Amino acid sequence: xxxxxxxxxxxxxxxxxxxxxxxxxxxxxxxxxxxxxxxxxxxxxxxxxxxxxxxxxxxxxxxxxxxxxxxxxxxxxxxxxxxxxxxxxxxxxxxxxxxxxxxxxxxxxxxxxxxxxxxxxxxxxxxxxxxxxxxxxxxxxxxxxxxxxxxxxxxxxxxxxxxxxxxxxxxxxxxxxxxxxxxxxxxxxxxxxxxxxxxxxxxxxxxxxxxxxxxxxxxxxxxxxxxxxxxxxxxxxxxxxxxxxxxxxxxxxxxxxxxxxxxxxxxxxxxxxxxxxxxxxxxxxxxxxxxxxxxxxxxxxxxxxxxxxxxxxxxxxxxxxxxxxxxxxxxxxxxxxxxxxxxxxxxxxxxxxxxxxxxxxxxxxxxxxxxxxxxxxxxxxxxxxxx
Numbered sequence: 001x002x003x004x005x006x007x008x009x010x011x012x013x014x015x016x017x018x019x020x021x022x023x024x025x026x027x028x029x030x031x032x033x034x035x036x037x038x039x040x041x042x043x044x045x046x047x048x049x050x051x052x053x054x055x056x057x058x059x060x061x062x063x064x065x066x067x068x069x070x071x072x073x074x075x076x077x078x079x080x081x082x083x084x085x086x087x088x089x090x091x092x093x094x095x096x097x098x099x100x101x102x103x104x105x106x107x108x109x110x111x112x113x114x115x116x117x118x119x120x121x122x123x124x125x126x127x128x129x130x131x132x133x134x135x136x137x138x139x140x141x142x143x144x145x146x147x148x149x150x151x152x153x154x155x156x157x158x159x160x161x162x163x164x165x166x167x168x169x170x171x172x173x174x175x176x177x178x179x180x181x182x183x184x185x186x187x188x189x190x191x192x193x194x195x196x197x198x199x200x201x202x203x204x205x206x207x208x209x210x211x212x213x214x215x216x217x218x219x220x221x222x223x224x225x226x227x228x229x230x231x232x233x234x235x236x237x238x239x240x241x242x243x244x245x246x247x248x249x250x251x252x253x254x255x256x257x258x259x260x261x262x263x264x265x266x267x268x269x270x271x272x273x274x275x276x277x278x279x280x281x282x283x284x285x286x287x288x289x290x291x292x293x294x295x296x297x298x299x300x301x302x303x304x305x306x307x308x309x310x311x312x313x314x315x316x317x318x319x320x321x322x323x324x325x326x327x328x329x330x331x332x333x334x335x336x337x338x339x340x341x342x343x344x345x346x347x348x349x350x351x352x353x354x355x356x357x358x359x360x361x362x363x364x365x366x367x368x369x370x371x372x373x374x375x376x377x378x379x380x381x382x383x384x385x386x387x
Contacts, residue, residue, distance in 0.1 A: 023060050027057045092159050164349060165347045197319075203261065204315055206259065265318065317367065
């Protein structure tokens with residue numbers, strides 16, 4: 001017996017029904033947020049901001065009634081959700097609300113969360129044929145998701161009155177960042193521009209050169225790779241004090257820790273990449289009488305580039321972690337790790353989060369730069385052909 005196929009569009013309609021209900025639910029929550037405010041329509045909680053919830057409730061219910069969303073509707077919903085988030089932030093920071101928010105505000109936040117989730121999920125499902133527009137849309141989805149997480153963080157910490165010593169709000173972290181730019185810049189120069197970049201470059205270069213030697217001399221390969229597995233298990237807290245005793249309290253000791261952490265990932269990945277060239281290609285090079293060096297430069301190193309870039313990207317994050325942790329064990333009065341440990345002792349968590357923000361932005365930018373260089377250099381690789 002052959003099962004009948006569903007009519008065209010039936011699957012999409014079945015998938016859209018739950019989303020329709022959720023859009024209507026988001027609108028209902030926005031409407032209930034006004035009725036649940038103390039004093040009902042006196043708007044004791046939201047007295048200066050009653051219009052955005054009304055607009056959002058009508059818009060969300062209208063989208064649910066239509067039952068379908070395209071890119072333009074999703075863009076309009078994103079703008080309306082942003083308007084609601086701005087009004088909610090303004091309301092939660094009012095003197096009578098901060099730390100004592102009532103059910104009306106939380107219903108509004110719940111409605112905005114539901115609508116924001118539906119909007120971001122809908123944008124993520126949009127499939128554009130133009131690669132450039134697709135990348136811009138992906139970037140927009142990521143930015144919208146991150147901004148909404150910050151919104152929920154701000155509303156939760158301010159609305160519940162969370163003590164700053166436990167979890168400061170993003171606005172407090174931003175204020176600490178703006179007030180401490182010279183200090184943060186000095187820490188960035190000490191940790192990232194000195195310890196991280198120099199240690200990363202030395203460790204990766206040493207690992208790459210030793211991998212070339214290990215590939216040429218088999219007994220080195222058999223002896224070094226087990227040592228690489230052993231060194232990968234060494235704890236940072238064990239080697240950092242040793243490096244401080246050897247190289248002093250300034251950034252060279254932190255760079256030495258980074259060299260130890262980045263050497264063996266580069267060694268292992270490069271050795272694996274040099275072995276990735278196919279046997280047919282190697283036989284072809286031999287049939288042309290190519291030397292070991294010619295085979296290495298024209299066949300095996302290009303085949304190993306994806307592995308090398310993989311190690312470079314892995315080491316970019318390991319280097320930052322290693323340098324910051326190494327600064328916990330002795331450093332001049334400057335550096336990201338020194339600042340984090342000092343400000344934790346002073347219960348100044350907003351400054352700690354400001355340092356974390358600097359580290360996160362620097363590490364992400366470094367990783368993104370390496371990914372862009374990889375894309376430009378290894379555009380021929382199958383992982384990039386489709387895009």
